[in-house]
Amino acid sequence: MFAYVVRRVLATIPVMAIVALFVFSLLYIAPGDPAAVIAGDQATPQDVERIRASLGLDRPFLVRFGEWVWNILRGDMGVSIFTNLPVTTMIQQRIEPTLSLMILTLCLAVSIAVPMGVVAAWKQGSWIDRAVMGFAVLGFSVPVFVVGYVLAYIFALELDWLPVQGYTKFEEGFFPWLENLILPAIALGGVYIALIARITRATMLEVLQQDYIRTARAKGAGQTSILFLHALKNAAVPIVTVIGIGIALLIGGAVVTESVFAIPGLGRLTVDAILRRDYPVIQGVVLLFSFVYVLVNLLIDLLYTLFDPRIRY
């Protein structure tokens, strides 16, 4: 087991290296002259040269890449072109709202989507099943910012139940924090719920056809016990896997959700950085999110043993 964990952790290093290489080499493979693009249309040739030097584009690729990786390993992600602040500082300032939003969305989505999928599979073909599947297609089709605006319009503007925008820190109390985050979390959770509900339903349908479910029925087990004890535990591995993979959707969606609800998180930082063509910041955020994503999926891999005794390392 321990050896397996070590092996899996080591296996993520090449993946991270490729992520880093890819994010870094975008500067070199992007069509056109990135330095000119970043400098903007009104820039003088001197401005472009200054940016070229600050990005290190005037030096050989490999030298610059090695230097960059070395700096990142020491916790230095470079300096923002626009604010001249270290990228790590900027990220630190913005990380709490994003983390709050993503964790709340994750909990909300999993606790809604899994029972939804289970019930849909149980009542396959019924109106409940159709409603869940219909909701899932809608969840995939309506973009997160549209959901955000509709929710904000109904619950904040028309009904005035919740604040329209903004963020309250967790230290200032759970309920103010929740009040500000609940609408963004629901908006962001839409696609994620759709994804998890669908895979839960699909896996459950397959599991419910297995012989051991028939055995459980023949023993006189009740419906709840069959669904949640006998079936769901067998369906857990694919469901948990998709929960991990779906985090990519949450990360992408957070960028937009934070804009709609004016939450001062990493997503907003990214959007602001794009408008200012502040590439070091974008680089830092992309790298951080990818790192978190890889880490979460590694963790989920290691959790498989909890659900299935057949998986041994």
Next chain:
Amino acid sequence: MAEPLLVVENLQTHFRTPDGINRAVDGVSFHVNAGETVAIVGESGCGKSVTSMSILRLIPEPPGKIAGSIRFQGRDLLKLSEPEMRSIRGNDISMIFQEPMTSLNPVLNIGRQIGETLRLHQGLSAREAEAKAVEMLKLVGIPEPGRRVREYPHQLSGGMRQRVMIAIALACNPKLLIADEPTTALDVTIQAQILELMRDLKRTVGAAIVLITHDLGVVAEVAERVVVMYAGKKVEEAPVVELFNTPRHPYTQGLLGSMPKLGSSLTGTETRLAEIPGLVPSLKQKIPGCVFASRCPHATDFCVKVAPALEPKAPGHVAACHYALKEGAIAA
């Protein structure tokens, strides 16, 4: 005489499919007395498994639909509510399935799976249930039951798993045990052991058994009475010795003829294994005449038009064939 333990009358189990209704079981009647072993035989797809699943109402409705009546100890199971049915499953009537490899839940340990029945029907606590599970494992002949009880199905062999299935089925001392091809998926040596075990346990527990199988060898060894099914219908029923000696229905004769006989190749009388030509008819079409007519060597136009009723051909022996001779006719 009191009513038999189980009386199945005109059982029909149909399924809705996109291209028509599948009449998997279409008007089957039989009974099982307390403590008796009745075998239901037939080729795969003849409806014998569906019949057994229908008794416990394990057929999903929809797309399935069960009609007729299934009286167990005088109560019609088809009229019971789902909770009432649940209190019978695994308690009064229990079932063993064909595939021991897939019939146990892979993520729950053995003790928990045996104990579940006890906790459901006898209200035992988790600890009591585990203790009883160890006892049951010992009863079905599993060595080191105290250790095995904590193990998972993938750690056991096929024969061991079928023993566990039997332990689950017998945990609550059922009055009726339905065994659906209990030995088919096992090695021949293991098959014999499992049959032996079932016979022993039947003696100690005193349960009646409905044995579903296509293996006439198994039937000859354990059954007292045999029901032969073909294309969703019962075509013949007789005490086991009578059936093997004087089969009346051409289908049964075909089945027995396709059984290899021990030593036939050694004695030099090189008799070919008879086989029944043709295929089982589709159950999605209604068949007006005899269901076996399309494959029967003796079939006439009349057989194709008029379905034969089950007629008594000898004491305790019925067959559905216009041409099968009756006891008196043979004598004459």
Next chain:
Amino acid sequence: MSSAAAFSSASLPQDVAAAPPMPDVLPPVKPKKGFFGFLRRNPTIAIGGGLLLLMLCIAVFAPLLWTVDPTALAPARRTREPSAMYWFGTDMLGRDVYSRVLYGARISLMVGFSVAFCSSIIGLTIGMISGYVRWADSIIMRIMDGMMSIPPILLAIALMALTRGSVQNVILAITVAEIPRVSRLVRGVVLSLREQPYVDAAVAAGTRTPRIILRHILPNTLAPITVQATYVCAAAMITEAILSFIGAGTPPIIPSWGNIMAEGRALWQVKPYIVFFPAIFLSITVLAVNLLGDGLRDALDPRMAKRV
């Protein structure tokens, strides 16, 4: 056990006992056949295809559908509510939202289809190489793993930050972000097909590799790749809208749905219609493509049909 003795002669028996016919316990089923039967059995294809066709018509015939120049400024008529004159109202520069939304269909559909097409072709090539050239496989798949670890929207954002905003660059950025998924799919199909007995047989019979790929492998990847392409198309339209919405996509001068929403953002609390009309069109279009994809998957893969 001689069977002949057990039977009377072939003549009709005297005392025939006919079994009473059994009634059916279920209502009869009529199989649905033909083109309309296909649509009845696959309502999602009918609905999705119909809606998508409608959107295509809107995009193609936008100039004929009572629209005006979608970029014509008219400061005097700023932010008019929807009315008989301006069906969807006007934006803060006085442009007609109805005309802009209808022309916006062109951008969305073009981006969606282009990304689906390009990523399918490139993904197919990479997946084939990976599935067939053993030494390239591990290298390619490591790169794809790495790319897949970057959330696709972020990858597109990073690319867009380095290029000038244009529809081509948006298509390019989203295509790059979608390639790994398609490649992985194709590789999986190729690897499983290579195990098939009939492919083995073809290899044993001396059929040359290009011919095997053309005859056996390629045709079998078409079904899964078509289904995947519809999902890529839907995802691409959403990503385009998101990129434009946050200002990293289609240049603001071009009326795309994301741009219209981005422009309506500042005013959305007072003039919500500027945001909602493009939002509804975008959602319906993506929904149409998704429904079509679901329907195709069910129709092309009967094993999956019962499940997802």
